[in-house]
Amino acid sequence: MQLLNGPKSVFYEPNFITEEEERRLVDCVYAAPKPKWQQLSNRRLQNWGGLPHPKGMVAEPIPEWLMHYVQKVSSLDLFGDKKPNHVLVNEYLPGQGIMPHTDGPLFHPVITTISLGSHTVLNFHEEQDLENIVGENTSPNQMKQRKKIMSVLLEPRSLLVVKDDLYQNHLHSIEELKCDEISESIINPGTFKVGELLERKTRISLTIRHVPKTSKATIFLSKKF
Ligand SMILES: O=C(O)CCC(=O)C(=O)O
Numbered sequence: 522m523q524l525l526n527g528p529k530s531v532f533y534e535p536n537f538i539t540e541e542e543e544r545r546l547v548d549c550v551y552a553a554p555k556p557k558w559q560q561l562s563n564r565r566l567q568n569w570g571g572l573p574h575p576k577g578m579v580a581e582p583i584p585e586w587l588m589h590y591v592q593k594v595s596s597l598d599l600f601g602d603k604k605p606n607h608v609l610v611n612e613y614l615p616g617q618g619i620m621p622h623t624d625g626p627l628f629h630p631v632i633t634t635i636s637l638g639s640h641t642v643l644n645f646h647e648e649q650d651l652e653n654i655v656g657e658n659t660s661p662n663q664m665k666q667r668k669k670i671m672s673v674l675l676e677p678r679s680l681l682v683v684k685d686d687l688y689q690n691h692l693h694s695i696e697e698l699k700c701d702e703i704s705e706s707i708i709n710p711g712t713f714k715v716g717e718l719l720e721r722k723t724r725i726s727l728t729i730r731h732v733p734k735t736s737k738a739t740i741f742l743s744k745k746f
């Protein structure tokens with residue numbers, strides 16, 4: 522497995538999975554029971570493996586169709602002595618995105634993301650005074666003003682890895698666009714030329730992470746029922 526190292530600990534692997542695997546994964550995501558979806562204002566998501574919580578995640582088994590990829594990512598030795606135990610599924614329609622944020626202390630500081638169905642462009646923002654980020658008083662405008670330092674093109678079937686300084690000290694975001702223009706700030710344009718336009722389709726991302734703190738509540742639950 523060869524991962525490309527970009528500046529500040531971002532790694533990108535195109536074609537991490539095949540088209541057939543991509544189709545199967547998309548089918549499985551949409552086959553999940555309706556209550557599994559959590560609707561946010563600008564995207565939908567599913568949590569697998571439990572719901573991360575400051576007091577500890579009540580761990581739930583990850584289904585076989587996802588576990589295969591958790592293991593595949595785990596075998597890359599990115600997580601040190603930790604094992605990924607949580608998958609966040611995000612669905613973005615064209616025009617949807619995610620505000621600048623960090624993934625914060627609920628996760629071990631390594632993100633791995635498999636993209637399905639569409640490309641997107643993930644932006645990283647300049648280093649911040651992290652004491653003050655994503656607070657209740659931070660207006661969307663203030664967030665948007667945070668300067669981008671670089672962007673990564675995430676093609677369908679690719680794997681992205683973010684760790685170290687980039688995870689800890691920089692916000693990341695996806696702009697709410699229907700179409701992305703290949704710009705100089707994209708560090709992995711591949712064969713695309715600056716100025717080319719890529720139209721977004723529906724994208725599903727699988728973000729595979731390690732939640733360090735898991736509570737034992739499942740044991741009590743399974744005993745009780
Ligand atoms: O969809 C993506 O690639 C990014 C998702 C993300 O940043 C998150 O859920 O924290």
Ligand SMILES: [Fe+2]
Nearest residue numbers: 622623624693
């Ligand atoms: Fe994130």
